Amino acid sequence: MTSPERKPMKGGSGIPSGGRSPFNWRSLFEPFRPRREGTMPAGLIIVVMVLALCVAGLFDADSTLRKSNAKGDGWRNEIAKTVASVTDTLHINFFRNSIDDALGKNQGTKIDVEELLRRQVEAESAASAEAARKVPVLPAPTPATPMKIWVGGDSITQTFGTSFQRITQSTGIFTPTLDYHVSTGLSRPDYYNWPEHLVKDVLPANPSILVIMFGANDGQNMIGADGKVLVRASEPWMAEYRRRVAATMDLLKSPDNQRITIWCGPPPMGPGTKTRGMDLMSYIYWSEAQSRPWIQYFDTWPFFSDSSLAFSANLPNADGVVRGMRQKDNVHLSTVGGDRLSWAVIDRIGKLVNLKAGNVTPPAAQAPPASVVERTEIPPSMPGAE
Template sequence: MVAMEPEPVEEQGLRVRAGRVLAVIAGALFIALLLNASELEREAKAKPLGTERDVWVGIWKPFATVSRSLYLDRPRAWADHALDRGGTGDVFELPPATATVAATPTAPAQLVRTPSAEEPLRIWIGGDSMMKVLGESFVREAGGSGLFDPVHEPQLESGLTRPDFFDWPRELNRLASVQPRYDVFVVMFGANDAQGIIEPNGTIHQVEGSAGWVAEYRRRVAGVMDLLRADGRLVVWVGQPVMRSDGLSDDMAMMNQVYREEAASRPWVRFVDLWPLFVDSEGDYNAYIADDDGETRLMRNPDGVHFVREGGDRAARAILKVIRAEAKVD
């Protein structure tokens, strides 16, 4: 309260005792909690495996049980369904590939057709939060020529380890058969993938990089590559760049190895290695990198992970170069 000031008219009668206010706030949050408990539980389950996740799941679970038994979770579920929101379970299931593939396994002379102004290449570009800025840059770099028609759909905080946050297999399966079909898929995952992973049989691999973890992650990467396969279609798999944190960098290098190996055995996949583009002369992370024209520019976000525009542009040019080469565009 400001002293000396008479109470303004619009405030008269609106002052309430603090105890009653606390009751209203606590009551509101409690009701909101019951209405929203299933969603809170789902989000807690989507956290990286570990103690923090267990604690939050433990907190929300009883509320979710009560909420479900009283049907209080229904309004939210209906709304989510109407808006096509919400994820699925935590099992990474690869749908059977529906796209058409010729019986002959021999690779064609040219993976993807050469575009013209009348029939530009339809390109889908997406993935995790790394793809936000990079994809924007790609749309700009690729869009100028009139030969490419890019569609940019990143999903922040998504990845391949945790389908319970965003179900990429389901989404990519849908995109693979969309009409008119996409000629090129540019995908990038991994920035959120350095965390515990669960096999379909329920086996948990807590530590990223362990033999069991790599085997399950490899199955998923290979599965996504196969899912996107179609005649006359190019899949560009973009590797992760070096990160400021050494631990995160090691994880990215480990996953890049998986991408590289799986891409190598699939003629329709090209792996684009961003790593060398974002290290300094000593081979280390540096936010400032000498660009193609020799000028040193700020490439990375202060978080030491994401790109800023210049970094996105640099990565986008590398990706576009690969697509141009495959499509035989000068």
């Protein structure tokens, strides 16, 4: 780093050959002859770094814009849009998009929720619409006629769903299916289109009960129907998110009113996590579920918080032993937390469907204490939830 034989120069020079001669652009295209092995003048390094970042920025413009849209970068988002627009015009984004295509990434879909809803509404008769104004009455499952139950959602559903699948299987009266997709939700249909997946892949299997959980990845900006960025938690954002939630809930209605969806609100997130707005999401889910009897909102919040409804990673189960309910990231549930939520949800299902033919009595070491109950009303915000 230091040069014993040369006096250090003042300032950074951008001269490829190491001298103070004027900068020559043509020298950029000639093999470089470093005076010392592996070195380059600071000035030329600036040129190399700036140009390399600019070139990479142009090729990656679409990807940068996607990330910027999601984060809500403000003025940086405007720059990202401008750059993406230029690269689109010049077709520079072709290279990166080709790589994405080859890797199967960022495959957006043209099918939107409105279109799916329109098709469903057309197929419904007036009589079935009338039936859907009541909570669906499902036949009691038995070991001989088990009930199809589907559990899915984002990465939190990974642990919860695995526990739920194992526990429902052990009751002997359910045939469970687990279907989670990490980093997904309702805010980024370009990344993963849940409504489309539900209609195309989930509902055709005709599950009687769906248990669904979203929200942990949705606390980010969205692109509205008009292509504009909606800033997280702003009024337009809430209106759009509410619209998507409502539309997804409507999609889950069965024509014969023979399907119940348990829509689980997200649990509170621990300190230090970047996951935001879980209280707001819960409020939106709960309030939209109020007018849809086929959607039963399940309030997970009290099951993962202390008596004052503040986040708590360690909680006692029914046997009084305190256990870790969350993974180290304070976002995802531990296996113990997954078991706890599973038994609570099964208990809730038991209030809607006769489950007496199955083994649905939870072990005290896995179930929440009887004192933990859902809230009757969900407020739009919780102190300390942000």
